[in-house]
Structures are given as structure tokens and as C-alpha cells.
Amino acid sequence: xxxxxxxxxxxxxxxxxxxxxxxxxxxxxxxxxxxxxxxxxxxxxxxxxxxxxxxxxxxxxxxxxxxxxxxxxxxxxxxxxxxxxxxxxxxxxxxxxxxxxxxxxxxxxxxxxxxx
Amino acid sequence: xxxxxxxxxxxxxxxxxxxxxxxxxxxxxxxxxxxxxxxxxxxxxxxxxxxxxxxxxxxxxxxxxxxxxxxxxxxxxxxxxxxxxxxxxxxxxxxxxxxxxxxxxxxxxxxxx
Numbered sequence: 001x002x003x004x005x006x007x008x009x010x011x012x013x014x015x016x017x018x019x020x021x022x023x024x025x026x027x028x029x030x031x032x033x034x035x036x037x038x039x040x041x042x043x044x045x046x047x048x049x050x051x052x053x054x055x056x057x058x059x060x061x062x063x064x065x066x067x068x069x070x071x072x073x074x075x076x077x078x079x080x081x082x083x084x085x086x087x088x089x090x091x092x093x094x095x096x097x098x099x100x101x102x103x104x105x106x107x108x109x110x111x112x113x114x115x116x
Numbered sequence: 117x118x119x120x121x122x123x124x125x126x127x128x129x130x131x132x133x134x135x136x137x138x139x140x141x142x143x144x145x146x147x148x149x150x151x152x153x154x155x156x157x158x159x160x161x162x163x164x165x166x167x168x169x170x171x172x173x174x175x176x177x178x179x180x181x182x183x184x185x186x187x188x189x190x191x192x193x194x195x196x197x198x199x200x201x202x203x204x205x206x207x208x209x210x211x212x213x214x215x216x217x218x219x220x221x222x223x224x225x226x227x228x229x
């Protein structure tokens with residue numbers, strides 16, 4: 001059973017470009033979470049999606065960032081007009097049910113975004 | 117809001133030394149507590165967890181006990197190996213804000229021969 005997959009693993013963008021990060025959850029998982037890890041910091045929650053629905057986007061910046069999890073295909077985190085401060089590692093996690101003490105989130109390897 | 121505080125790193129130990137990484141938390145309600153490990157270039161892996169007061173989570177020789185009275189969840193291992201070198205994250209999930217993990221800043225452990 002393949003784990004959570006993210007691509008690309010490394011992404012370089014110039015300021016003002018768009019970044020698209022993809023996450024394929026584990027088989028049978030319909031809940032996806034995105035986290036951002038800034039250099040030398042812990043992971044910060046961004047958004048929680050269930051198929052076709054955004055459940056909680058309280059950690060997502062209001063501008064330039066969007067996320068989706070369509071009925072078919074991977075979840076996409078989209079960052080428009082990237083700035084240097086967006087440089088970070090973006091991690092996706094998935095779970096079969098809403099994550100809780102009993103339903104663990106399984107993490108992907110992350111996408112490391114560098115904005116030049 | 118919820119928060120997790122970990123000891124600053126890096127922690128450098130010789131192989132077979134005893135490890136403690138401190139973790140304290142602030143949360144309303146009854147959170148569940150976790151330790152995740154991140155090896156170089158990889159994502160996070162769940163190391164252990166505890167869901168209620170006085171529970172002890174354990175895995176691969178690591179242990180942590182959920183102490184409600186001190187709001188702590190310190191990670192310990194009796195004898196570390198070079199292969200334990202990684203970044204360790206303490207985290208919580210709160211029943212009141214279910215589904216999102218709140219992480220500490222991580223503690224880098226370096227084990228040398």
C-alpha cells in the first residue's frame with residue numbers, strides 16, 4: 001500500500017510565478033491536510049479538506065493561497081504570485097476518517113518550495 | 117489557543133546515552149499527544165502517542181507519559197543509536213478543534229559514535 005505521495009519534491013519559482021503542489025493520499029483515505037514548515041520552525045496547519053469540500057481553512061493565508069481536493073485526482077495546493085516568504089516545506093497528510101486520537105494522520109515526504 | 121513548547125536543539129549525544137526531550141503543552145479540553153520523527157529529507161512518521169492522562173506511549177525503545185498535572189509529554193530513550201539522529205516533533209490534537217495537529221518547533225537530535 002503506497003504511502004502519501006507528493007510532487008514535485010522540489011520546486012523552484014521566481015517571484016510572481018504560480019506554484020502548484022500535488023498530494024495523492026493513501027488508498028482509501030478521503031481526508032487531506034496541508035501543513036507548512038518554515039525554516040527552523042515546526043509545522044503549521046493550513047487547511048483540511050475532504051473530497052470536494054474544504055472543512056477548515058483557518059490556517060491558510062487569505063490571499064494568494066487556495067486548495068482543492070476534487071472527486072478524482074490529487075489534492076492541489078496553489079500559491080499565486082509567490083514571494084520569497086513562501087519558501088518552505090509543504091507537507092500533506094491523509095487519514096481514512098477525520099483525524100483524531102485514534103485516526104492518525106499519515107504524512108507525505110513534502111514539497112520544498114524555493115522562491116528566487 | 118493550543119500550543120506546544122519543546123526544548124531547543126540541537127541535542128548532541130554519544131551512542132548509548134540516555135535521551136530526554138522535554139515537551140509541554142497548553143490546550144483546553146482533553147488533547148491527545150503525539151511524538152513524530154522526521155529523518156533527513158523525509159516526511160514525518162508517527163513515533164508514539166497517548167490519548168489520556170497517565171497513558172504511556174512507547175515504540176522502538178522510546179517512551180513518553182502523558183502528565184496532565186504538569187501538562188507535559190517528555191520523550192525518553194534509555195540508549196540512543198546513531199540511527200536515531202533526526203528531528204523530533206511533539207504535537208497535540210484537541211477534541212475541541214479536531215483534525216488539525218498543533219506542533220512544537222522540533223528538536224534536532226544528533227547521535228555520534
